[in-house]
Amino acid sequence: MRILCVAEKNDAAKNIAAQLSNGSARNEAGPSKYNRLYKFYSMFEGHQADFVMTSVSGHMQNYEFPIQYKSWSSTPPDALFDAPLVKNVTKDMVKVKQNLEQQSRTHSVLIIWTDCDREGENIGAEVRDVCLRANRNLRVLRARFSEITQTAVRRAMANLVPLNVLIAEAVDARQELDLRIGASFTRLQSLFLQNRFPTLVDRLVSFGSCQFPTLGFVVERWRAIAEFQPEKFWKIEVHHNRGGMNTIFTWSCVRLFSERAAAAIFEEIEESGRAKVTHLESKPKSKWRPFPLETVELEKKARMLGLTAKDIMKIAEKLYTTGFISYPRTETNIFPKSLDLKPMVEAQQRDPRFGAFATEILQNGIDPRNGRKTDEAHPPIHPLKEGSGLVGAEAKVYEFIARRFLACLSRDAQGFETTCKLEIAEEEFSAKGLLISDRGYLEVYPYDKWSDKTLPQYQFNEEFTITNAEFIESTTTAPLLLSEPDLIGLMDKILKTHSRKTIRTVSLGIGLVSAYEDLSIPLANHLLRSGLERDLVKIENGEKQRDAVVRAQVNAYREAYKKAEENLNRFGAVIAQSMGVARQNDRPFELPRNPADDAVARCPRCQSPMVVKTIPNGSVCVSCTGYPECRTSGFLPNGGRMIARLRACNCSAGFYVVRWSFEPGSVPSHMTGEYEGCLGCDETLKEVIRISIREGDAARNNRRGGGPPPGPGPGRGGGNQRGKKRKSDHDSGPGGSGGAAVNCGCNKPAKKLTTRKDGPNKDRDFYVCSDFPKVCNYFQWADEVQPGSGGADGSRNPPKKTNNPRNNPGPSSSAAAAGNVQCECGKNALSLTVRKDGPNQGRPFFKCPDSGFIRKYSGSILKAICSFKI
DNA sequence: GCAAGGTC
Structure with a gap:
C-alpha cells in the first residue's frame, strides 16, 4: 500500500513525517524547490505501508477574470460583478502542482494534512482536485489535528475523516466575492479619480472588502482626533x-x-x-488569573513583547510547525475536558525559569480558569514541550505562551x-x-x-x-485610542505600499470614506463585512448555499456600485474637498462601455471583442480589448471599418486576416474597396494597408465602376484586380528593374533588387520597399512584377517573415484560365466554383484544398492569398 | 494595473 500525505507547507510536512516515522523519514527533492518529499514506512489500517509526505505552499490556485475582461479601458467595471471567473494555478505553483500529480500516479491513498482551519480545508480541496485529476482511483482522506505532536498526529492518523466540502466552499465564496468587489470598485475609483485629479494619473486607488471597512474605522478615529476641541x-x-x-x-x-x-x-x-x-x-x-490564550489575545500582547501582531503570529506559526505549541489560530478560551493538561505541565517542570511553579501547580492540582468561547475546532494555545533551548523572538513568544498557560492553571492573586x-x-x-x-x-x-x-x-x-x-x-486630551504609529502603520497598510503606483495620501483615504458616506453608501461600515462572515458560517453549517450567498452579496455591492457611478460628480467633489484641491480638470469622464456594443470582431487569439478607436493623430486603430495580455491590434486608414474576420493566419504572432471595407463618403471614393488584411502587429498591418491603397487604382476603379461604390458593394472586384490592371501609375522612384520604376504597394519606391542566395527560391530576384525593414517589409518577386506597373500591387505579397514553402511559385493570374492553379502551399487549388450569392454572385473562384473558405477569385493571383495559410 | 488568503 502506498500512501501520499500532503501538508499545507513544507515545515509541517517535515514535522508530521518526523512524528509518524519516529524521526526516520528520508528527505528527498522533488520538482518544487521548497516542497520536499519525506519518505518512510508506517502503519495504515493495520498494515505496513509506504508513505510519502509532501506539501504545497498555501493555495495553488487563484480566481481570475478571463482575458476579455482584463482590459480596464474596454470593460465596464460593473461587468465584473457577473463576469465568468476562472481558477488558475498561479505561476509560482506550477511545480508544486506537478509534484502532486507525479506522486498521485504512484499512490492509492491520499491523506490531506493541511492546517485544520477554513483556508486549510480549501487548500485541501485544491490538493484533492489536482491529485484526483492525475489519478482518479485515489482514496481521499483528511487528517484532523491541532498540534504536531506524536500523540496528536497518531490520533489524527487513526481517525481519518472525509474532507469538509462545505468549509471549502465557504472559502471559495469569499474568494469570488473579494475579487469581484475589489476589482469592480478599484477600477471605478481608479479610472474616475485618475481622470479628475492630475496627481492621481497612473495611480491605483484600490478597494478591498476587508481593507475599506478598516480604512473607515481609522478615518473615524482620525476625525475624532482632528475635530477634538481640548477643554x-x-x-x-x-x-x-x-x-x-x-x-x-x-x-x-x-x-x-x-x-x-x-x-x-x-x-x-x-x-x-x-x-x-x-x-x-x-x-x-x-x-x-487570565483566561486560556486565544489568537486575538496573543496578537494584543504583541506590542508588550515588542512585536507587531503580524510578527507574533508568524513566530507562533513557526512554533506550531516545530511542535512547541498547539495550533495558534483559535477562538477558544476553554480547555476541553478531554484534553489532558498534566503532561504539558510536567514538560514545563524542566524549564529553569518556571519549572518550580509548574511543580507547584501539579502539587496543588490543575485548575484552569475558563472563558466561554469555543470555536469547536482548536483548544486554546498552549505549549506542548519544553522550550528552554529556543532563542530570540521565538524564545520570547514561547515564554509568554508557557507562562500564560501556567498562569491560567494556577490560582488568582x-x-x-x-x-x-x-x-x-x-x-x-x-x-x-x-x-x-x-x-x-x-x-x-x-x-x-x-x-x-x-x-x-x-x-x-x-x-x-x-x-x-x-x-x-x-x-482634556484627544481620544487617541490608536497610537500615532499605529494609525500611520494601519493607514500605510490599508493604502497598500506594495506598488509604486499606489497612493499613500491620508487625505485621499479620508476623502474616499467621506465620499461614500456622503452618498449614504455603507461600504466603510464593518457590518457589511461581518454580514459576509456570518454568511460564510452558514455555508459551513449547510444553512445556505454557496451560490446563493455569492449572488446576494454581489447584488448588495452592485447596488452600492450603481449609486456611486450615478453620482460620480458629487463623489469627486467630496474627495476634492478632502484633498484640498480645487478640481483641476473638468475633462468629461466616461466609463468604459460594454465591448460587445462596440465590437467589430472577435480577437482570434483570445476571443475578446475588438473595437475601433480613433487615436489622437487621427489614425483609426482596431485593437483587442484583451489588452495588455493580448496585444493584437492594428491601424486602419481613415474611416476604415472592419466588417468581418475571415480566418487566422499562421504567422508566429498568431495574426489574423480580416476583410474590411471603407465607409462610403467617409473617405475618398478611390479608397473604396475590399481586401483582406492581417491585423497582427502594427508593422504587418501597415504593410497590408499600404499595398491596398493606391490612387491610381482608385481612379481606375471609379472609371470602371462608374462612381463610388456603396461600401461592401459592387466596387469590390476592382480591389482584387487592381494589381493586374495597374499599368500607368505615375509613381516613379529610384531602383526598379529593367528601367521601369517599381513601386511598393505602400506607394513608395521599391528598391532593386537582391537575389535570393539560398532556399527554395534560390537565384530569384526580388524588390523590397525603400522603407524596408522598418515600416514596410513587403517585398515582391521581380519576375511577378507587371512590366511598367507600380510593382508590388494590390496582390497580397507575402510578408517577408512568412516561412511558407515556395517550392512552386505557381502560375500567376494567367494560370487561372488554364485551370491548373496551384496554391502557394504547393497543393493544387480546387477549381472552380461559382459564387452563388452575395455581391460576388456569378464570379468563379478557386479554393485551396486546405481551406474551407474562398481563397481568391479566379481573376486574381491565388498565390498571394495563400501566404496566409491556415 | 483590480482582493484577500495561504505561503518561501
Missing part, C-alpha cells in the same frame, strides 16, 4: 502625611469644567483644612484593599491601599501588574488636619 478643567487633590507616608486623596467629583466653581470649593477646603474619616473599609480583593473616604468642607475625597497576601499566578506571569500600595492607619470618624490641598488645572 480646560480643574480638580482638587488633598495630601496627607502620616508616619512618613504621603497619601493622595482624590476628589469624588473628579473634576469641574468651571474654574470659578472649582476655585470656590478649593478655597473652602484650604480654609477649613480639617478632614473627617467618613468611611473605612478593608475587604479581600483578588486579581483573577489575593490581597486586601482598604478604602478610606474623607469629608472636607462637605466635599468627599478618597484613597485606596492594597496589601497583597498571595501573589498567586503573578509569580509566573510578570506581564500583569498589581502592586502593593500601602495606606497608613486611619480610624473611622477620626479627624485630622490635611497637609495641603492642590488646585490643578488640566485639559
